Amino acid sequence: MDFLKRRLAEYIAANRYRRLQTVVERLDGRVVLADWEDQPLLDFSSNDYLALSQHPDLIKAGREALERYGAGVGAARLMSGDLTLFHQLEREIADLKGCPAALLFGSGYMANVGMIPALIGRGDVVFTDRLDHASIYDGCRLAGARLLRFRHNDLEHLESLLNKERGTGRALVVVESLYSMDGDIAPLVELVDLKKRHACMLMVDEAHATGIFGDQGGGLIQAAGLEGEVDVVMGTFGKALGSYGAYVAGSQDLRDYLINRARSFIYSTGLPPAVVGASLAAVRLVRDRLDLREQLAEKAAYFKECLKLEGLVGTPGPSQIVPVMVGDGGVALSLAEECCRLGLFATAVRPPTVPEGAARVRFSVTMHHRKSELAETARLLMGACRRLAISASF
Numbered sequence: 001m002d003f004l005k006r007r008l009a010e011y012i013a014a015n016r017y018r019r020l021q022t023v024v025e026r027l028d029g030r031v032v033l034a035d036w037e038d039q040p041l042l043d044f045s046s047n048d049y050l051a052l053s054q055h056p057d058l059i060k061a062g063r064e065a066l067e068r069y070g071a072g073v074g075a076a077r078l079m080s081g082d083l084t085l086f087h088q089l090e091r092e093i094a095d096l097k098g099c100p101a102a103l104l105f106g107s108g109y110m111a112n113v114g115m116i117p118a119l120i121g122r123g124d125v126v127f128t129d130r131l132d133h134a135s136i137y138d139g140c141r142l143a144g145a146r147l148l149r150f151r152h153n154d155l156e157h158l159e160s161l162l163n164k165e166r167g168t169g170r171a172l173v174v175v176e177s178l179y180s181m182d183g184d185i186a187p188l189v190e191l192v193d194l195k196k197r198h199a200c201m202l203m204v205d206e207a208h209a210t211g212i213f214g215d216q217g218g219g220l221i222q223a224a225g226l227e228g229e230v231d232v233v234m235g236t237f238g239k240a241l242g243s244y245g246a247y248v249a250g251s252q253d254l255r256d257y258l259i260n261r262a263r264s265f266i267y268s269t270g271l272p273p274a275v276v277g278a279s280l281a282a283v284r285l286v287r288d289r290l291d292l293r294e295q296l297a298e299k300a301a302y303f304k305e306c307l308k309l310e311g312l313v314g315t316p317g318p319s320q321i322v323p324v325m326v327g328d329g330g331v332a333l334s335l336a337e338e339c340c341r342l343g344l345f346a347t348a349v350r351p352p353t354v355p356e357g358a359a360r361v362r363f364s365v366t367m368h369h370r371k372s373e374l375a376e377t378a379r380l381l382m383g384a385c386r387r388l389a390i391s392a393s394f
């Protein structure tokens with residue numbers, strides 16, 4: 001297997017080599033990494049936006065489910081692995097998303113690679129935003145449908161593709177509501193209008209928006225008043241909800257159909273009870289705690305304000321995800337490394353995760369961060385950019 005060594009050397013040369021950053025310990029928003037043992041780093045790379053992964057309610061609910069049902073369910077849900085606890089979570093997440101029904105999946109990745117091929121196949125066509133998540137692309141590839149990618153958030157481009165390529169089979173448009181690497185938002189109202197005019201299905205991935213936007217934390221569909229207008233709503237419990245696993249929400253028929261057709265649901269063991277218990281506690285928390293969302297929004301706005309004051313140019317985005325754009329993959333790597341030296345852990349995001357020339361260091365603001373830490377981070381980050389002669393922007 002000589003190709004392994006050869007390929008790895010190529011990745012290193014192209015600044016595309018990925019390696020694990022092992023966390024030895026987590027301390028209230030800081031991580032001790034195996035590579036930087038002597039200094040805890042303030043963590044800006046986590047999607048645990050509301051700090052729920054450490055919340056006592058989740059830990060207690062997880063422990064209770066673990067003790068009541070055991071460590072695992074021992075089978076797929078269509079065998080003997082279905083618990084009432086799963087149905088309870090499905091009921092409550094469906095309500096949170098304003099949909100009649102929901103179905104749990106092992107993870108967001110599994111939801112997308114299982115659900116998309118269940119909905120479309122050969123002879124059909126799928127339209128995706130260029131910046132859609134890898135799991136969406138993998139689902140489309142598995143589906144075998146014709147794949148057409150439109151420019152990021154470009155409705156005119158999407159419409160021209162729909163006019164030319166819609167065809168007569170089934171058609172699916174897939175977007176994210178909040179884009180994970182750019183922190184910007186899809187034009188959902190216009191997309192719902194487009195999908196109606198072109199008789200398509202619309203799927204919205206709310207992985208990064210659930211728990212963050214909307215009166216009850218339902219996400220950007222809820223915030224836009226579009227509940228019931230999107231055919232397929234997907235999201236994960238692994239980000240703002242602080243747990244693990246995922247769901248697809250929609251009609252009762254969609255749920256029943258996916259139980260029959262989504263292979264990643266059918267052929268995989270049900271989620272561990274502790275995880276489902278923690279997710280249920282998280283859904284209840286985000287529903288009832290508007291104050292957490294408000295505080296997070298305030299912290300994110302404050303961080304962007306600080307970056308601006310320190311001289312970062314551009315237009316700050318609307319969310320808790322703050323990409324500091326540097327362009328080149330190697331530059332992103334050296335800036336991220338300099339950040340570690342300064343006590344800040346933020347991820348260098350490089351191609352192929354983002355387009356060529358659009359490498360960045362991604363900062364996500366979470367409830368773990370204090371305002372004083374955010375101000376200090378902005379100061380240190382912009383100081384590093386000046387020292388390394390990096391011209392960065394929002």
Ligand SMILES: *Cc1c(COP(=O)(O)O)cnc(C)c1O
Nearest residue numbers: 107108109133180205207236238
């Ligand atoms: C993280 C993510 C997923 C995958 O979810 P997991 O539960 O982590 O597998 C899917 N879609 C988007 C947009 C994501 O950001």
